[in-house]
Amino acid sequence: EAGVVQSPRYKIIEKKQPVAFWCNPISGHNTLYWYLQNLGQGPELLIRYENEEAVDDSQLPKDRFSAERLKGVDSTLKIQPAELGDSAVYLCASKNRDREETQYFGPGTRLLVL
Amino acid sequence: AQSVTQLGSHVSVSEGALVLLRCNYSSSVPPYLFWYVQYPNQGLQLLLKYTTGATLVKGINGFEAEFKKSETSFHLTKPSAHMSDAAEYFCAVSLLPNDMRFGAGTRLTVKP
Numbered sequence: 001e002a003g004v005v006q007s008p009r010y011k012i013i014e015k016k017q018p019v020a021f022w023c024n025p026i027s028g029h030n031t032l033y034w035y036l037q038n039l040g041q042g043p044e045l046l047i048r049y050e051n052e053e054a055v056d057d058s059q060l061p062k063d064r065f066s067a068e069r070l071k072g073v074d075s076t077l078k079i080q081p082a083e084l085g086d087s088a089v090y091l092c093a094s095k096n097r098d099r100e101e102t103q104y105f106g107p108g109t110r111l112l113v114l
Numbered sequence: 115a116q117s118v119t120q121l122g123s124h125v126s127v128s129e130g131a132l133v134l135l136r137c138n139y140s141s142s143v144p145p146y147l148f149w150y151v152q153y154p155n156q157g158l159q160l161l162l163k164y165t166t167g168a169t170l171v172k173g174i175n176g177f178e179a180e181f182k183k184s185e186t187s188f189h190l191t192k193p194s195a196h197m198s199d200a201a202e203y204f205c206a207v208s209l210l211p212n213d214m215r216f217g218a219g220t221r222l223t224v225k226p
Binding site: 004006009040041042043044045091093101102103104105106107108110 | 208
């Protein structure tokens with residue numbers, strides 16, 4: 001079974017530029033999460049999807065961050081414009097809502113904003 | 115709301131020594147508890163989890179953890195450290211199926 005796929009793995013941009021991250025969850029997983037992981041810290045939830053619906057986006061900074069999961073499968077997280085403080089690892093995770101409580105994580109996208 | 119505290123941001127042990135990584139949680143009801151491991155430049159991989167039943171949980175790579183309700187703890191142990199165990203370890207707590215809170219992590223270093 002393929003795991004959670006994320007791309008790109010690394011991204012370097014200048015501040016004020018836009019950036020997008022892509023995630024493809026494990027096949028059949030209804031629930032998809034985007035997390036932010038700052039250096040030396042644990043992941044913090046940004047947004048959670050159940051199929052195509054964003055059911056928890058309370059921690060997503062909506063002035064510059066947006067996300068979509070149009071067909072309830074893969075998802076894109078966007079930042080526009082990026083700020084220096086956005087430098088971090090962006091993790092995607094997925095879960096089979098009906099079967100278990102374990103979240104499965106992708107390798108993450110490491111963003112550096114210069 | 116639930117929270118989790120990992121005592122010690124950095125733990126160093128010698129190869130073959132006992133590994134003990136500490137995790138305490140705060141929750142008004144019995145939570146689900148997890149330990150994840152993160153190797154450099156990789157995502158988080160589940161080591162083990164406690165949901166219900168037996169309080170001593172065995173995971174992958176020889177790790178185990180014991181849920182102690184009276185101490186609100188879920189410490190991670192391994193009898194004998196291996197060089198390949200060097201990584202970042204995260205404890206996480208979940209009250210609701212989709213509300214997982216992570217600790218700040220403990221970096222484990224294994225000395226030869």
